[in-house]
Amino acid sequence: MDSLSLAKDIIKSCLQQGDNVNEFTRDTQLIGAFPELNSLTIMTMITALEEELDCEIADEELSADIFETVGTLAQFIETKL
Template structure:
């Protein structure tokens, strides 16, 4: 459920277009997508907070959260459950 929505938000925020459609749960994010710089991470977090009605604290964010698209979707699911 969360994967497709998180993927759509990621594609929109990073303006990946058609190339973003090929992303899977195992697709690496940080260090693999040049578009995902520090400013893009901030924008992505804001978009996720707005869409899912969650609050993401600075302490919640780690490299492992953004390791893959799957880990990011799992993080959002966990935050929704809190």
């Protein structure tokens, strides 16, 4: 699975966006665009990524920039593949 598809899958399940994610592009805003995207949801997304990628994501690696857009999330996933 490529990083963009995985980003969309994580968004779909953690933000409960259903088939809406099929319309998302790399430029689709995340932070500020979804009221559901809060610190608890971000931790759920990180946990899902760790499980999916079989890796550990250190606190030092995390920043709000990662969750700016679908593309920035996909870019972060690339670094973990």
